[in-house]
Amino acid sequence: MVKLLLGHKGSGKTKMMIDLANQSLDTVSGNVVFINKNYRLTYDLKYRIRVVCMEDFVHVTNIDEYIGFIYGIISQDHDIELIFIDGILKHKDVKLGDIDEFLERLVEISEEFDTDFYVSISADKSELGSYIEKYDVIND
Secondary structure, eight states: EEEEEEEESSSSSSHHHHHHHHHTTTTSSSSEEEEESSSGGGGGGGGTTTEEEEEEEEOSSSHHHHHHHHHHHHHHHEEEEEEEEEEEGSSOOGGGGGGGHHHHHHHHHHHTOOEEEEEEEOOOOHHOOOOEEEEEEETO
């Protein structure tokens, strides 16, 4: 399952993701990963959530490498139940036009490894096209 949080900068997506991640620890039996651009949010998340800072991985520059990176995270821990990806468009060369393919690939990973994804995108629904209707937007 892939769930989305949409809206432009300042709309509260990151705060909502942090709250969802922290609350998820009460209901999940597996592990939770929070992927962020930098370490700014580290202390807002509960200590049981693994925080991954993309600034540490400068060679992950496009969606193919990003998907490979996610496979690497999952291969290290088969108990990952949730992965939160905050501000995907802030991660290197990921562009609005890449989002459809990126989300499709996350769906495949989700089905294959039984890992759910929450992804925040700094865009409105109208900017993303009709493919976005396939996904659950939780901050509509």
